[in-house]
Amino acid sequence: MTKIDDVARLAGVSTATVSRALRGLPTVSAATRRRVLAAAEQLQYAVSPNASRLAGGRTATVAVVVPWITRWFFGTVVEAVEDTLHESGYDLLLYNLGGRERLRKRVLRPSSLNKRVDGVMLVATHLRPAELSALAALDLPGVTISSGSEVPGWPCVRIDDMAAARTATRHLLDLGHRRIAHLSGDPDELAFTTHRNRRRGYQEALREAGIVPSPSLDLETQFTIDGGSRATAELLARGEPPTAIFAACDEMAMGAMRALRDAGLRVPQDVSVIGIDDHDLSGVLGLSTVSQPAAEQGRLAARILLDPLRGRALPAPVRRAVPGQLGRRPADPASEPVILPTRLVVRDSTAPPRPD
Amino acid sequence: MTKIDDVARLAGVSTATVSRALRGLPTVSAATRRRVLAAAEQLQYAVSPNASRLAGGRTATVAVVVPWITRWFFGTVVEAVEDTLHESGYDLLLYNLGGRERLRKRVLRPSSLNKRVDGVMLVATHLRPAELSALAALDLPGVTISSGSEVPGWPCVRIDDMAAARTATRHLLDLGHRRIAHLSGDPDELAFTTHRNRRRGYQEALREAGIVPSPSLDLETQFTIDGGSRATAELLARGEPPTAIFAACDEMAMGAMRALRDAGLRVPQDVSVIGIDDHDLSGVLGLSTVSQPAAEQGRLAARILLDPLRGRALPAPVRRAVPGQLGRRPADPASEPVILPTRLVVRDSTAPPRPD
DNA sequence: CTGAAAGCGCTTACAG
DNA sequence: CTGAAAGCGCTTACAG
Numbered sequence: 175m176t177k178i179d180d181v182a183r184l185a186g187v188s189t190a191t192v193s194r195a196l197r198g199l200p201t202v203s204a205a206t207r208r209r210v211l212a213a214a215e216q217l218q219y220a221v222s223p224n225a226s227r228l229a230g231g232r233t234a235t236v237a238v239v240v241p242w243i244t245r246w247f248f249g250t251v252v253e254a255v256e257d258t259l260h261e262s263g264y265d266l267l268l269y270n271l272g273g274r275e276r277l278r279k280r281v282l283r284p285s286s287l288n289k290r291v292d293g294v295m296l297v298a299t300h301l302r303p304a305e306l307s308a309l310a311a312l313d314l315p316g317v318t319i320s321s322g323s324e325v326p327g328w329p330c331v332r333i334d335d336m337a338a339a340r341t342a343t344r345h346l347l348d349l350g351h352r353r354i355a356h357l358s359g360d361p362d363e364l365a366f367t368t369h370r371n372r373r374r375g376y377q378e379a380l381r382e383a384g385i386v387p388s389p390s391l392d393l394e395t396q397f398t399i400d401g402g403s404r405a406t407a408e409l410l411a412r413g414e415p416p417t418a419i420f421a422a423c424d425e426m427a428m429g430a431m432r433a434l435r436d437a438g439l440r441v442p443q444d445v446s447v448i449g450i451d452d453h454d455l456s457g458v459l460g461l462s463t464v465s466q467p468a469a470e471q472g473r474l475a476a477r478i479l480l481d482p483l484r485g486r487a488l489p490a491p492v493r494r495a496v497p498g499q500l501g502r503r504p505a506d507p508a509s510e511p512v513i514l515p516t517r518l519v520v521r522d523s524t525a526p527p528r529p530d
Numbered sequence: 531m532t533k534i535d536d537v538a539r540l541a542g543v544s545t546a547t548v549s550r551a552l553r554g555l556p557t558v559s560a561a562t563r564r565r566v567l568a569a570a571e572q573l574q575y576a577v578s579p580n581a582s583r584l585a586g587g588r589t590a591t592v593a594v595v596v597p598w599i600t601r602w603f604f605g606t607v608v609e610a611v612e613d614t615l616h617e618s619g620y621d622l623l624l625y626n627l628g629g630r631e632r633l634r635k636r637v638l639r640p641s642s643l644n645k646r647v648d649g650v651m652l653v654a655t656h657l658r659p660a661e662l663s664a665l666a667a668l669d670l671p672g673v674t675i676s677s678g679s680e681v682p683g684w685p686c687v688r689i690d691d692m693a694a695a696r697t698a699t700r701h702l703l704d705l706g707h708r709r710i711a712h713l714s715g716d717p718d719e720l721a722f723t724t725h726r727n728r729r730r731g732y733q734e735a736l737r738e739a740g741i742v743p744s745p746s747l748d749l750e751t752q753f754t755i756d757g758g759s760r761a762t763a764e765l766l767a768r769g770e771p772p773t774a775i776f777a778a779c780d781e782m783a784m785g786a787m788r789a790l791r792d793a794g795l796r797v798p799q800d801v802s803v804i805g806i807d808d809h810d811l812s813g814v815l816g817l818s819t820v821s822q823p824a825a826e827q828g829r830l831a832a833r834i835l836l837d838p839l840r841g842r843a844l845p846a847p848v849r850r851a852v853p854g855q856l857g858r859r860p861a862d863p864a865s866e867p868v869i870l871p872t873r874l875v876v877r878d879s880t881a882p883p884r885p886d
Numbered sequence: 887c888t889g890a891a892a893g894c895g896c897t898t899a900c901a902g
Numbered sequence: 903c904t905g906a907a908a909g910c911g912c913t914t915a916c917a918g
Binding site: 175220221222223224225227228233242243244246249250252253256257265266267268270272286288289290399403428429431432435454455457458459460 | 578580581583584598600605606608612621623626644755787791
Binding site: 534535578 | 910911912913914
């Protein structure tokens with residue numbers, strides 16, 4: 175395969191100049207740059223990423239850690255992140271935990287990330303104290319998405335989970351419901367803070383309406399269709415079913431709809447159902463929900479992560495020359511999470527309770 | 531960060547020996563290996579992938595090209611592939627085309643893949659002749675998933691699309707349907723051979739039942755929920771609706787269900803609907819379908835791809851020593867595609883037509 | 887079984 | 903603006 179020496183020879187310059195010209199560094203004359211580009215084009219030259227990264231000391235790779243990839247939220251986030259990273263010439267190294275403890279250890283062992291990536295994105299991945307300090311020791315830039323996966327010093331992009339849950343619950347209250355069940359996440363799963371915040375939003379909305387939250391209407395299960403389905407089946411088995419169900423995510427809400435249907439109950443005539451997400455298929459199912467901007471969270475987090483990386487790539491003098499620009503940023507960009515808005519989407523799965 | 535020299539010093543051996551011991555090469559004494567492993571553990575040493583790859587001449591990375599990542603089939607395939615690759619120490623470099631022509635050019639420009647990956651997996655990505663020859667020139671091992679993305683000399687894992695379509699159509703015929711519409715894929719999208727084969731299966735099944743396929747019941751649209759929805763709306767607008775719809779994939783079938791409901795038609799009482807896939811949510815929707823093993827196709831394709839890669843990593847003498855083992859494989863593993871089975875799953879979206 | 891030395895293909899000070 | 907040379911951190915023949 176053609177290498178940088180070949181291009182240098184054909185262009186009649188040194189390899190150092192080829193390197194500079196190809197990377198668009200300003201310290202190359204226009205004429206030289208043209209010759210180098212032409213030579214590279216003619217030889218179909220492409221830089222060897224490994225050599226470049228080894229010599230340059232940057233990997234041009236970002237690790238993205240997700241608990242799952244096939245669930246709607248995470249798939250959508252990864253798609254948006256990948257898009258943004260590729261645009262900037264960064265590779266995406268995907269770590270899909272998938273509930274695998276072994277992989278988790280590998281990923282979060284500091285030395286495995288070190289030398290391998292320039293930055294880390296944690297999506298709804300809660301770190302234990304030991305993992306947290308190990309990661310901090312790496313001194314890598316990072317960003318998190320979703321509550322519960324915060325890392326001190328790292329920016330965080332998320333929605334306001336409590337507010338989203340309150341919006342969903344209030345919608346049911348406004349329709350006249352009083353017996354409202356909640357399907358929450360498994361406390362061992364994902365960044366459980368997300369579940370907890372959504373539950374708190376649910377409980378607060380109830381209390382504001384003068385209703386005491388009932389433990390018997392509050393179930394913990396997996397953040398999946400099957401989880402929602404199982405929990406709903408259990409709820410129905412307890413007798414005296416609720417008139418409405420607020421599920422902590424749309425996939426659980428879909429499971430609830432299935433379980434209700436299997437039990438011969440109609441949605442929304444017998445039981446109303448609402449979730450959070452605005453999953454692709456929620457429209458098909460007529461599921462009312464509180465939508466969250468998954469792709470936008472991914473894009474934004476990727477940009478926030480790339481920003482300091484670009485800085486690192488620049489020659490130090492250039493950065494030092496414009497200290498004023500740095501000052502325009504907030505003193506500590508990680509201090510405040512970036513909260514993206516959510517929105518109530520009313521479809522066919524919510525209606526007033528039957529008068530009886 | 532600790533490097534190989536540090537480990538060598540601590541263990542009292544050369545870097546070459548450290549390298550060999552850590553990679554598990556057989557030419558290291560047990561005692562030495564123990565000492566090296568202990569030293570590496572103590573120093574929390576992790577090899578620098580870039581240095582290792584540059585020196586070793588292998589990237590330990592596989593390129594996976596998918597047209598989308600958020601659609602069920604592709605997400606499921608990627609999850610399974612990533613799992614298999616990680617187990618073998620390979621990284622997954624994800625190329626999500628997402629309809630982006632620019633990215634497509636970058637990925638399929640040979641020099642960009644070269645030096646960057648050891649192997650290529652194409653998922654439902656149809657190559658044009660120029661791309662095909664460019665890729666062949668790289669002489670990289672590869673594998674494809676899905677029909678329509680075949681590359682000469684590369685193994686292919688897929689289902690029998692015609693057979694799956696016939697199964698779905700026959701199910702409708704067996705129920706007594708005669709006016710059966712088909713929602714097919716956009717000919718410009720994905721590996722269009724998939725759509726074409728499914729359409730042929732549909733047409734053949736009709737003909738075997740003595741029905742002449744009607745162009746007015748055969749629509750082309752996108753392989754998405756919205757595509758299925760739009761096509762169905764158009765179908766209904768033409769008047770004299772079919773009594774059943776066979777959609778080329780479950781997501782289109784879901785869109786069809788939505789459009790039917792929006793038009794005031796009930797599924798299956800007024801119109802039956804069936805798809806292909808067995809999407810996660812098909813159970814929730816009660817959608818009848820012909821299931822295909824997406825994860826298994828991904829796992830199998832990954833294994834097939836890794837097999838020759840492992841061979842390349844081995845020292846040549848070891849391979850030569852056991853020529854008999856090579857002979858046990860089919861002479862040309864790429865000559866015959868690996869066909870995985872599909873299965874009819876009857877749920878609530880298909881029923882006999884109304885007697886009228 | 888082990889080591890010394892060359893080399894993988896780039897980038898980066900340094901000097902001019 | 904450009905080049906000569908060192909170096910990034912490994913692996914691989916080669917020799918013993």
